[in-house]
Amino acid sequence: MERKVILDGIIEERDGEYFLVGGKCKKCGRVSYPSKPMCVGCFSEDVEPCYLSKRGVVYSYTTTMRPTSKLEAPCTFAYIDLPEGARLFTPMMLEADEKMKIGSEAEIVFCDLWEEDGEPVLGYRFKQVKEEGAEV
Amino acid sequence: MRKVYVLGVGQTHFGKTPQYTTYDLGFMAAKAAVQDAGIDPRKIQVAYGGHCIDNSGAVTIQNVMSRMGVTNIEMTNVFNACGTGITATHLLWKDIASGAYDIGIVVGAESMTTSSWYGKLLAPAKGDLNGVLGVSMPASVGMVAQRLIDVHGATPADLAYPSVKNHKNACLNPYAMFKKALTTEEILNSKMISTPITLLQCCPATDGAAAVILCSEEVARQYTTKLVCLEHSQLITGDYDYPGRNIVSDELIARAADTAYRKTGIDPSEVNVVEMHDAFSPEEIYAYGSLKICKDDEAIQCMRDGWFDLGGRCPVNPSGGLLALGHPIAASGVRVLTEIALQLRGDAGEHQVQGAKVGLAQMKGGYQTGMVGPMSGGVQLLTR
Numbered sequence: 250m251e252r253k254v255i256l257d258g259i260i261e262e263r264d265g266e267y268f269l270v271g272g273k274c275k276k277c278g279r280v281s282y283p284s285k286p287m288c289v290g291c292f293s294e295d296v297e298p299c300y301l302s303k304r305g306v307v308y309s310y311t312t313t314m315r316p317t318s319k320l321e322a323p324c325t326f327a328y329i330d331l332p333e334g335a336r337l338f339t340p341m342m343l344e345a346d347e348k349m350k351i352g353s354e355a356e357i358v359f360c361d362l363w364e365e366d367g368e369p370v371l372g373y374r375f376k377q378v379k380e381e382g383a384e385v
Numbered sequence: 386m387r388k389v390y391v392l393g394v395g396q397t398h399f400g401k402t403p404q405y406t407t408y409d410l411g412f413m414a415a416k417a418a419v420q421d422a423g424i425d426p427r428k429i430q431v432a433y434g435g436h437c438i439d440n441s442g443a444v445t446i447q448n449v450m451s452r453m454g455v456t457n458i459e460m461t462n463v464f465n466a467c468g469t470g471i472t473a474t475h476l477l478w479k480d481i482a483s484g485a486y487d488i489g490i491v492v493g494a495e496s497m498t499t500s501s502w503y504g505k506l507l508a509p510a511k512g513d514l515n516g517v518l519g520v521s522m523p524a525s526v527g528m529v530a531q532r533l534i535d536v537h538g539a540t541p542a543d544l545a546y547p548s549v550k551n552h553k554n555a556c557l558n559p560y561a562m563f564k565k566a567l568t569t570e571e572i573l574n575s576k577m578i579s580t581p582i583t584l585l586q587c588c589p590a591t592d593g594a595a596a597v598i599l600c601s602e603e604v605a606r607q608y609t610t611k612l613v614c615l616e617h618s619q620l621i622t623g624d625y626d627y628p629g630r631n632i633v634s635d636e637l638i639a640r641a642a643d644t645a646y647r648k649t650g651i652d653p654s655e656v657n658v659v660e661m662h663d664a665f666s667p668e669e670i671y672a673y674g675s676l677k678i679c680k681d682d683e684a685i686q687c688m689r690d691g692w693f694d695l696g697g698r699c700p701v702n703p704s705g706g707l708l709a710l711g712h713p714i715a716a717s718g719v720r721v722l723t724e725i726a727l728q729l730r731g732d733a734g735e736h737q738v739q740g741a742k743v744g745l746a747q748m749k750g751g752y753q754t755g756m757v758g759p760m761s762g763g764v765q766l767l768t769r
Binding site for chain 1: 512514515516517518519520521523524527528529530531532535536576577578579580581582625632754755
């Protein structure tokens, strides 16, 4: 991918759609994110890239009031548990007055997070999926 | 393995002292420990030092010891995140226990106010994915604290409680950075750092140093009748976080504590005093259960019942802890051992835990993407 990404190798584009790339061990099936050259479960080096689910569950969250990265503060972050077993740390995309909830479903949104040398840098946020029928 | 004894302890006043370098602070603590032990410093056979985030050179222990006329012995500097100090004391404990040496010193020192980190939130290394995205230590503990509220029934006042307790304790400690008791309201109403953690639930950036002299039983009996034994020291490192682990349980520290209890035959109910990592107030709450000084699922209630207060069933951080005594990073892992030794000797002054016979020192730290923490840490059990 020619676009600048927050970290090399974690996002892939296929047919105009972005995917989060983890590593899946061909021997024991364990999935890691970000991918590691060696399986952390069985130490096999036979690890292949795999696309991760786009939805997961909010494990916990916090809103940091001071900038700790190139993202503006305050910024809400969360741990998201993916069905594959990986837990990832992510900035959230929240609507005004939206409350975070542990256990809620969340979906990845690929987006530019900041600029470096005038170039947008691709990353991701997660947004909570509204329950059907719930009031907005 | 031989029994290992604490012969001398020393520390500087903890606070903001930019006029002193890390080396200056280390020397002050080392000198105090040598005086406390009542030995000629040239008796020291091996020395460990540690500094973690300051900008000084990388020869802390050589500089400190050379100021006392001690040169040409084995000296090693240790660097292991907030676990630096406890790692250094662990290495010295192994040297004495194995019989490699009979007496040695460990010095942990940190000048944080002169560090390039001063005023910033500590974050993971460059290139670490979560670090790039903006994780910080307060954010990482903030997420644990949020689960304490949402899943384990803690209230905001519960989260603030260790800070209330430790600031109260620090008022009795002449070495403490902060000597002002705080109310729950003052803590909860202070500036929000990373929800639900407020400023007064965070430890300060502190300058300071601590030193400990360990020795064999034979050497200890030559100098003192107040024998304090470092019964066991257990280090741990981080582990992979797959499958998603319960971040509220601190299972790695629990494993270190279990090993220490098993190796010494000490039952957790025998522990009279604990000094531990409380860089953020909520950290104490889930450590009580991990260290087995109460049941995991009863920690919040035991805290509300005053178990961990001075005068309670098992006082935790009678010194004031990192929250109020202060947290010069590499010094803290040594300082928890100096404090427990003083408590067991009965020399802790106004914050003495009366009749303490068994004490536990714990320290931990570090963060890395894809790992469950702490990256470094340890548990030490002491008796008199």
